[in-house]
Amino acid sequence: xxxxxxxRSRRGFLQSAAALAASTxxxxxxxxxxxxxxxxxxxxxxVLVELKGGNDGLNTLIPYTDAAYYAxxxxxxxxxxxxxxxxxxxxxxxxxxxxxxFWQARQLAxxxxxxxxxxxxxxxxxIEIWDTASKSDEYxxxxxxxxxxxxxxxxxxxxxxxxxxxxxELGPLAGGGTRAIALADTDQFLRRxxxxxxxxxxxxxxxxxxxxxEADVVQxxxxxxxxxxxxxxxxxxxxxxxxxxxxxxxxxRAGVAAVRVTLxxxxxxxxxxxxxxxxxxxxxxxxxxxxxxxxxxxxxxxTLVLTYAEFGRRPKExxxxxxxxxxxxxxFALGGRVAGGVYGAAPELGQxxxxxxxxxxxxxxxxxxxxLDQWWGVxxxxxxxxxxxxxxxxxA
Amino acid sequence: xxxxxxxxxxALAATIGSAHAAEPLGYDEARHLLVRTxxxxxxxxxxxxxxxxxxxxxxxxxxxARTTAITPPPPSALDTAPLRPPRGDASAAERKAFVxxxxxxxxxxxxxxxxxxLVTPSPLTERMTLFWHNHFVSSQQKVRVARxxxxxxALLREHALGEFGTLxxxxxxxxxxxxxxxxxxxxxxxxxxxxxxxxxxxxxLGEGHYGEQDIKEAARAFTxxxxxxxxxxxxxxxxxxxxxxxxxLGRSGRLDGDAVLDILLARPETAPFIVTKLWREFVSPxxxxxxxxxxxxxxxxxxYRIKVALRELLMSDAFYAAGNRGTxxxxxxxxxxxxxxxxxxxxxxxxxxxxxATGMGQNLMSPPxxxxxxxxxxxxxxxxxxxxxxxxxxxxxxxxxxTAMSTAMLRTPDAGDVRAPPRQAVQPNGVDTDADKLRxxxxxxxxxxxxxxxxxxxxAFVAQFPGATPTDKAxxxxxxxxxxxxxxxxxxxxxxxxxxxxxxxDATFQLK
Numbered sequence: 036x037x038x039x040x041x042x043r044s045r046r047g048f049l050q051s052a053a054a055l056a057a058s059t060x061x062x063x064x065x066x067x068x069x070x071x072x073x074x075x076x077x078x079x080x081x082v083l084v085e086l087k088g089g090n091d092g093l094n095t096l097i098p099y100t101d102a103a104y105y106a107x108x109x110x111x112x113x114x115x116x117x118x119x120x121x122x123x124x125x126x127x128x129x130x131x132x133x134x135x136x137f138w139q140a141r142q143l144a145x146x147x148x149x150x151x152x153x154x155x156x157x158x159x160x161x162i163e164i165w166d167t168a169s170k171s172d173e174y175x176x177x178x179x180x181x182x183x184x185x186x187x188x189x190x191x192x193x194x195x196x197x198x199x200x201x202x203x204e205l206g207p208l209a210g211g212g213t214r215a216i217a218l219a220d221t222d223q224f225l226r227r228x229x230x231x232x233x234x235x236x237x238x239x240x241x242x243x244x245x246x247x248x249e250a251d252v253v254q255x256x257x258x259x260x261x262x263x264x265x266x267x268x269x270x271x272x273x274x275x276x277x278x279x280x281x282x283x284x285x286x287x288r289a290g291v292a293a294v295r296v297t298l299x300x301x302x303x304x305x306x307x308x309x310x311x312x313x314x315x316x317x318x319x320x321x322x323x324x325x326x327x328x329x330x331x332x333x334x335x336x337x338t339l340v341l342t343y344a345e346f347g348r349r350p351k352e353x354x355x356x357x358x359x360x361x362x363x364x365x366x367f368a369l370g371g372r373v374a375g376g377v378y379g380a381a382p383e384l385g386q387x388x389x390x391x392x393x394x395x396x397x398x399x400x401x402x403x404x405x406x407l408d409q410w411w412g413v414x415x416x417x418x419x420x421x422x423x424x425x426x427x428x429x430x431a
Numbered sequence: 432x433x434x435x436x437x438x439x440x441x442a443l444a445a446t447i448g449s450a451h452a453a454e455p456l457g458y459d460e461a462r463h464l465l466v467r468t469x470x471x472x473x474x475x476x477x478x479x480x481x482x483x484x485x486x487x488x489x490x491x492x493x494x495x496a497r498t499t500a501i502t503p504p505p506p507s508a509l510d511t512a513p514l515r516p517p518r519g520d521a522s523a524a525e526r527k528a529f530v531x532x533x534x535x536x537x538x539x540x541x542x543x544x545x546x547x548x549l550v551t552p553s554p555l556t557e558r559m560t561l562f563w564h565n566h567f568v569s570s571q572q573k574v575r576v577a578r579x580x581x582x583x584x585a586l587l588r589e590h591a592l593g594e595f596g597t598l599x600x601x602x603x604x605x606x607x608x609x610x611x612x613x614x615x616x617x618x619x620x621x622x623x624x625x626x627x628x629x630x631x632x633x634x635x636l637g638e639g640h641y642g643e644q645d646i647k648e649a650a651r652a653f654t655x656x657x658x659x660x661x662x663x664x665x666x667x668x669x670x671x672x673x674x675x676x677x678x679x680l681g682r683s684g685r686l687d688g689d690a691v692l693d694i695l696l697a698r699p700e701t702a703p704f705i706v707t708k709l710w711r712e713f714v715s716p717x718x719x720x721x722x723x724x725x726x727x728x729x730x731x732x733x734x735y736r737i738k739v740a741l742r743e744l745l746m747s748d749a750f751y752a753a754g755n756r757g758t759x760x761x762x763x764x765x766x767x768x769x770x771x772x773x774x775x776x777x778x779x780x781x782x783x784x785x786x787x788a789t790g791m792g793q794n795l796m797s798p799p800x801x802x803x804x805x806x807x808x809x810x811x812x813x814x815x816x817x818x819x820x821x822x823x824x825x826x827x828x829x830x831x832x833x834t835a836m837s838t839a840m841l842r843t844p845d846a847g848d849v850r851a852p853p854r855q856a857v858q859p860n861g862v863d864t865d866a867d868k869l870r871x872x873x874x875x876x877x878x879x880x881x882x883x884x885x886x887x888x889x890x891a892f893v894a895q896f897p898g899a900t901p902t903d904k905a906x907x908x909x910x911x912x913x914x915x916x917x918x919x920x921x922x923x924x925x926x927x928x929x930x931x932x933x934x935x936x937d938a939t940f941q942l943k
């Protein structure tokens with residue numbers, strides 16, 4: 036499949052374009068879909084969940100009938116009877132059991148084999164490729180959301196363009212020209228924001244960055260109210276706290292277009308089973324809590340949750356009870372308007388490359404194109420550096 | 432083209448350099464040099480360097496470099512008793528006790544290092560130790576054993592201004608590094624590529640100067656590099672070593688790990704990679720390729736003597752160029768320790784200031800990943816900027832509310848990871864996090880009593896500066912505190928306390 040992604044994607048593109056009756060290739064028509072020129076499309080929320088370190092996709096969505104899987108992973112393979120079976124071939128890691136309900140409600144899309152051509156196996160370079168939506172050999176400064184928001188601005192009445200929770204790396208929101216707010220928790224942010232002042236800038240790049248950050252604080256603080264109390268009980272771990280903060284940000288009347296939360300620790304070169312089981316458990320419980328909170332706000336139907344990571348991990352286990360850096364990976368899309376099902380193609384374990392990695396079935400920029408063209412209704416071509424066929428995981 | 436540029440740069444440096452070489456630095460250049468190579472700068476130190484020429488000043492800084500800390504390390508760091516980490520069959524209680532002991536020792540270690548930064552007579556030594564900590568990254572979050580982090584820190588300090596090649600070989604065999612990059616799991620027949628990849632990408636060549644096959648082959652060469660479980664020292668496990676023929680970057684043979692490191696040191700990409708990183712640390716965010724090439728040639732020719740590269744950088748016109756002043760963002764630890772040193776404050780305990788830096792995104796001994804802290808503008812986002820301002824606000828008001836700072840820091844959720852190890856280390860071992868929190872709260876309260884001794888007397892601070900009028904004295908104080916004119920002008924009739932507070936909260940105070 037990796038050999039002919041174009042053919043597949045092209046077909047998917049045509050289908051989805053037909054379904055929408057507003058092809059992204061027709062500039063004027065797509066504005067009528069969701070993104071009015073005033074940025075009204077951004078009332079639909081994007082929640083990105085970064086699985087930092089490179090989650091092992093093969094033990095996340097498990098091809099439990101594939102003998103090659105069990106052969107490649109004599110120690111790490113998840114036993115068939117432990118798998119949360121979703122289809123007659125694939126099932127979830129047992130820690131992801133809380134996501135089974137989403138699957139039954141057809142609100143969980145499994146995006147298989149998400150990757151890009153000539154994959155880079157460095158954490159830092161590969162996440163840069165994902166964050167900037169660049170080609171493998173192209174070096175860009177601005178994140179893909181930054182480029183989007185510069186080209187199609189988020190309404191100025193919004194509290195911020197994007198909010199980064201629990202990480203100091205802005206990732207898809209890096210670069211100039213957007214209002215990206217990073218915060219650890221809303222109470223603390225508001226308490227401290229009294230110390231920031233909007234001041235006039237000068238020529239120095241670092242100084243300009245600091246002054247702009249101060250101005251962003253002032254604007255966001257004017258709009259954010261972190262006191263919303265949910266009936267939902269959030270998990271009492273780090274990721275649960277991040278989800279709670281995200282929910283409180285979303286609860287504000289002044290909107291944000293995108294929220295990014297990060298779950299760290301997926302670089303499981305050694306002793307993978309316990310670590311991944313715990314992390315996937317945090318992930319699934321966190322997402323379930325987010326849905327519950329957004330249901331309270333009546334926002335779940337306007338929310339798209341999307342996971343991403345720099346890469347997947349190698350199908351063959353290493354001798355440290357872990358896995359090394361790999362390439363294409365499985366990701367989740369969840370939300371009230373997600374068309375549940377399986378997209379892309381599972382890794383062909385019998386046809387790995389010379390370095391032991393699978394090819395990709397879906398270009399990650401196609402996933403981004405779905406967000407831009409179909410979720411928000413903004414033209415993806417500039418932000419993504421070309422036209423990528425959306426993956427039709429949204430309901431028409 | 433590059434050669435021409437290099438020659439042109441030489442010629443330019445020769446003409447301009449000669450104009451400055453014999454002149455004294457003066458106050459502003461001396462301040463710039465000390466702030467860029469240390470943690471802030473006290474007025475008296477600036478005055479001591481002002482009469483020196485560029486060469487004299489650089490030589491004095493480099494001659495003062497140390498290879499050891501003056502602050503005695505915590506006893507736990509020097510403990511050589513067998514480590515005995517809990518084995519697979521250890522009880523939950525045993526695991527818990529071990530983890531908690533390492534947390535405590537890790538905190539002592541951070542406090543010790545911050546203390547050394549506060550009192551060292553050679554701040555450059557600590558800045559370079561920190562530079563290498565951020566280059567040969569290891570994190571206690573993975574290494575867990577605090578004393579191994581101490582040993583690595585001592586190693587980095589010993590070679591901080593020595594020879595890069597020696598440092599590379601030593602850092603590669605450092606037990607904390609071996610654990611951090613999974614060396615112990617790198618075995619003949621099924622190599623673990625973690626170290627082999629990072630040594631090329633992050634420690635020597637930089638991305639794009641090697642292939643995936645080089646990594647696979649190099650990983651085989653490093654097989655068998657391991658750590659003795661009880662003594663925590665480096666151990667070569669011959670039985671796990673792959674002594675077959677490997678080809679790394681075009682060189683073949685029965686290569687072992689040291690041979691691969693020598694191949695990397697022989698590559699032309701290594702010297703420019705290190706010099707570029709030093710440039711970003713000390714000179715400006717935008718390295719000048721011609722100057723980097725020139726300095727890299729001298730660096731490589733000197734057998735990678737770090738002082739040779741630093742001397743060239745600190746003598747360069749770019750270092751002193753007006754356009755490069757105030758273009759670097761202070762790291763959190765520079766902001767906390769540097770502000771204390773600049774204001775002449777000597778807290779009884781240094782640990783609260785290491786904890787404060789954690790809230791701003793820099794947890795000593797625990798960089799976020801093997802690439803280290805990205806630094807520069809990435810230090811500043813809405814969250815960290817507010818943490819910085821809060822710290823400075825508390826400090827400026829420490830004369831009237833001496834305990835407020837530590838209380839605030841106790842509440843800082845971002846500081847969570849300094850007070851608790853990563854959850855992957857804790858959770859499976861069943862540590863009761865509420866009990867942990869209580870214990871840590873008591874611990875921080877104990878520190879708080881130490882912070883109460885910290886009193887900042889703004890009036891006395893401003894009075895030490897020359898000037899006939901309070902306004903003149905205020906201007907002189909700002910000249911020490913800020914790298915650029917303040918963004919927000921001061922009210923004319925500001926008293927000393929208002930002046931210092933406003934200056935510390937000015938956006939330019941975040942810069943150096």
